[in-house]
Amino acid sequence: MDRRKLLTSAVLGGAAGLVGATALGSLSPEDVFAAEGANAKINPGDPDPNFVEGRITGITDTVLFVTSSDGSLHSIRVTNGTSIWKLNPTTFDEVKVGDGLYARGLRLADGTLAADSLWVNIVNLNAHVDSIGRGSLNLDHHGQRVVAHVENGRSAAVYNNTPAVSDMSMLEAGKHVKVIGAWHPDTNEITISTVYAAV
Amino acid sequence: MAALYGEVSWFCCGNSWGPCGTVGKGACGTCNSGSRQHAWPNTSAACLTITRPDRCGETLARRTCGHVHTTTNRCTGKAIATSIADCGPQTDLFCGERTCCGSVCGSNRVIDLTPSAYSAIGSLSTGLLPAMIT
Numbered sequence: 426m427d428r429r430k431l432l433t434s435a436v437l438g439g440a441a442g443l444v445g446a447t448a449l450g451s452l453s454p455e456d457v458f459a460a461e462g463a464n465a466k467i468n469p470g471d472p473d474p475n476f477v478e479g480r481i482t483g484i485t486d487t488v489l490f491v492t493s494s495d496g497s498l499h500s501i502r503v504t505n506g507t508s509i510w511k512l513n514p515t516t517f518d519e520v521k522v523g524d525g526l527y528a529r530g531l532r533l534a535d536g537t538l539a540a541d542s543l544w545v546n547i548v549n550l551n552a553h554v555d556s557i558g559r560g561s562l563n564l565d566h567h568g569q570r571v572v573a574h575v576e577n578g579r580s581a582a583v584y585n586n587t588p589a590v591s592d593m594s595m596l597e598a599g600k601h602v603k604v605i606g607a608w609h610p611d612t613n614e615i616t617i618s619t620v621y622a623a624v
Numbered sequence: 625m626a627a628l629y630g631e632v633s634w635f636c637c638g639n640s641w642g643p644c645g646t647v648g649k650g651a652c653g654t655c656n657s658g659s660r661q662h663a664w665p666n667t668s669a670a671c672l673t674i675t676r677p678d679r680c681g682e683t684l685a686r687r688t689c690g691h692v693h694t695t696t697n698r699c700t701g702k703a704i705a706t707s708i709a710d711c712g713p714q715t716d717l718f719c720g721e722r723t724c725c726g727s728v729c730g731s732n733r734v735i736d737l738t739p740s741a742y743s744a745i746g747s748l749s750t751g752l753l754p755a756m757i758t
Contacts, residue, residue: 469661473658478658478739527748542747544749548636566643585721586721601717601718608641619751
C-alpha cells in the first residue's frame with residue numbers, strides 16, 4: 426500500500442489506517458482529500474509539490490522551517506514514521522538549523538509537507554580526484570575544490586561491480602569518482618558515505 | 625522506443641545549496657533539482673562527444689530538450705516520467721559498472737534524474753539503481 430492510500434485509509438478508520446494516522450499525527454480528512462486532489466497530476470518537467478529542497482532556518486517540536494534556494498518558504502512536518510538520512514539513517518535530534526536537505530512526502534492542504542523521507546546534507550558528486558591525503562580525497566567538482574573525508578566505519582568504496590568495502594586503497598589521483606556523502610554546512614567539505622570508482 | 629536497460633543515478637541542478645550551488649541550470653537552461661527532469665547522454669552531437677555511451681556498447685537515440693522518458697526502478701517497479709533538461713551522465717567514465725538488487729542488475733549509467741524525480745522511485749542514499757527506460 427502506498428503512502429497516499431495509507432493516509433486515505435487512515436481517515437476512513439481501517440486497521441492499516443490506524444498505523445498511518447499514528448505515523449503522521451492528527452491529519453484531518455479534509456487535509457488528506459485536499460492533498461489527493463492537489464497532487465493528482467504532475468506533468469514531466471514540472472516542479473514536484475511533494476518535494477522540497479533547501480536549508481533549515483528553524484526547528485520547533487516536529488516542524489522544520491526551510492528556505493528553498495529559489496527563496497520560497499516551506500514547513501515540513503516530521504513524524505515517527507519519517508525516515509531520516511544524515512550520512513547514515515539517523516534520528517530527528519541530529520537535524521540542525523543550517524543543514525541542507527531534500528524532503529519527500531505529501532503536501533497537505535495547509536501547505537505543510539508531511540515528510541516520508543528526509544535526506545540531510547546529502548550530495549552526489551561526479552568529480553575528478555586531484556590528490557589523496559591522509560583520510561581524505563581532494564576533489565575537483567565543476568572547477569571547485571571539495572575535500573571529501575573518509576570516516577572509519579562509515580565510509581565505503583565500490584569498485585566496478587564489487588560490493589561496498591571499507592578499503593579505499595584502490596582510489597587513484599587523476600581518476601573520476603562519484604561520491605554520495607554528507608556536506609559540512611557552509612564549507613567545501615563533505616564526509617564520504619559511498620565512493621564509486623572504476624578501476 | 626525499445627526498452628533500454630541500465631543504471632539510473634541522480635544529479636543536482638539549478639539553485640541549490642552546498643557543492644550543488646555551482647552546477648547551473650544544465651544544457652537546456654531549465655534544470656532544477658525540484659522538478660521532474662533528467663539528463664540524457666545524447667541530446668546533441670556536442671553532448672555525445674562528452675558522454676560517449678558508445679564506448680560502453682550503448683547506442684542511445686538522439687533526444688532533445690523536453691523529450692519525455694519513463695524510468696522504472698527495477699528493484700521496486702516504481703516508475704516516473706520526466707523531461708530532458710541536461711546532457712549526461714558521462715557514461716564512459718564507468719563502463720561496465722553494474723548495480724544489482726538481488727538477481728536484478730543494470731549495467732552502465734544511461735540516465736540521471738533530478739533529486740525530486742529519483743526520490744519518487746528510490747532513496748537518494750542508494751545513488752544508483754538498476755532501471756528500465758522507455
